[in-house]
Amino acid sequence: MRQLLILIIGLIMGNQGISQQVYSKKQPFAHTYSIVARDTVTGEMGVAVQSHWFSVGTSVIWGKAGVGVVATQSFVNPSFGPRGLSLLENGLTPKIAVESLLELDEGRDVRQLAILDVNGNVEAYTGKNCIQAAGHIVGNNFSVQANLMDKNTVWPAMAEAFKKSTGTLAERMLAAMEAAQNEGGDIRGKQSAAILVVKAKSTGNSWEDRVVDLRVEDNDNPLKEMRRLLTVHTAYDYMNKGDLAVEVGNNQLAKENYMKAQELNPDNLEMKYWYAVTLANIGALDEAKIIFKNIFKQNSKWKELTPRLIKPKLLLITDEQLQEILKL
Numbered sequence: 001m002r003q004l005l006i007l008i009i010g011l012i013m014g015n016q017g018i019s020q021q022v023y024s025k026k027q028p029f030a031h032t033y034s035i036v037a038r039d040t041v042t043g044e045m046g047v048a049v050q051s052h053w054f055s056v057g058t059s060v061i062w063g064k065a066g067v068g069v070v071a072t073q074s075f076v077n078p079s080f081g082p083r084g085l086s087l088l089e090n091g092l093t094p095k096i097a098v099e100s101l102l103e104l105d106e107g108r109d110v111r112q113l114a115i116l117d118v119n120g121n122v123e124a125y126t127g128k129n130c131i132q133a134a135g136h137i138v139g140n141n142f143s144v145q146a147n148l149m150d151k152n153t154v155w156p157a158m159a160e161a162f163k164k165s166t167g168t169l170a171e172r173m174l175a176a177m178e179a180a181q182n183e184g185g186d187i188r189g190k191q192s193a194a195i196l197v198v199k200a201k202s203t204g205n206s207w208e209d210r211v212v213d214l215r216v217e218d219n220d221n222p223l224k225e226m227r228r229l230l231t232v233h234t235a236y237d238y239m240n241k242g243d244l245a246v247e248v249g250n251n252q253l254a255k256e257n258y259m260k261a262q263e264l265n266p267d268n269l270e271m272k273y274w275y276a277v278t279l280a281n282i283g284a285l286d287e288a289k290i291i292f293k294n295i296f297k298q299n300s301k302w303k304e305l306t307p308r309l310i311k312p313k314l315l316l317i318t319d320e321q322l323q324e325i326l327k328l
Contacts, residue, residue: 031148043200057194065209150184
């Protein structure tokens with residue numbers, strides 16, 4: 001069996017660095033809790049993690065649109081991320097991928113690993129020598145796993161929270177992590193967190209395939225900061241939709257998206273500014289001027305920017321109307 005697995009991975013990986021990377025025990029710690037999951041409506045796949053370790057997302061979470069996601073932790077073997085995804089991409093199931101990676105790894109007893117594929121199939125593993133409390137739960141289209149926890153109720157709390165949660169996949173995974181922290185979380189405390197969500201199907205453009213990619217590298221309360229960042233991320237997603245609407249001349253749709261962005265991030269001057277620009281473009285100049293005046297009072301650079309929007313036709317007003325705005 002061992003030789004067969006070596007052959008399988010060797011053929012897939014091209015025999016590059018197996019002995020050095022798979023067998024190596026000199027790997028960083030990542031005692032932590034994480035979740036891999038799939039949204040059954042959108043097909044998006046995600047992985048999220050928190051730990052009392054700096055920049056935990058760098059080594060723990062991996063994902064590829066149209067393929068799957070991986071969480072590799074405890075005495076983490078980072079090669080499990082790219083290798084696991086490659087195995088999925090070449091047709092192996094998460095179960096076979098996990099078994100193959102662990103069979104070739106001398107540090108398997110202190111590893112924790114979870115792999116989910118594009119169809120929602122999941123496999124997870126907790127080594128017998130992972131520091132307690134440690135364990136995992138595999139559910140429908142998700143898996144939660146944790147080690148070095150304050151108590152053994154942490155990952156069950158994650159599973160229940162994810163099953164009961166609503167919203168986007170990122171929001172649901174964050175709810176699961178918050179439930180873990182409320183249950184005690186990592187016995188050492190908290191430091192960093194990360195969330196990655198990829199599309200169900202690859203566009204062929206890697207920059208378009210990541211729906212969410214957020215990291216809190218070093219923070220006293222990483223999940224609180226992650227919640228803030230996710231809200232800002234959603235707001236800017238509405239901003240991007242507004243920009244796209246402007247590009248095609250649909251200013252009414254742009255107005256709606258910019259308004260939604262402001263509702264999520266009401267103190268952001270840029271969001272207010274582009275909303276005011278959109279109001280001016282659809283003829284609501286009086287309403288726009290009220291917003292412009294407030295923005296200019298807080299930061300005069302926005303007034304300096306405004307006439308520069310005329311040439312690229314981002315601000316569709318007359319010279320007289322522009323002067324009215326600049327006098328505010």
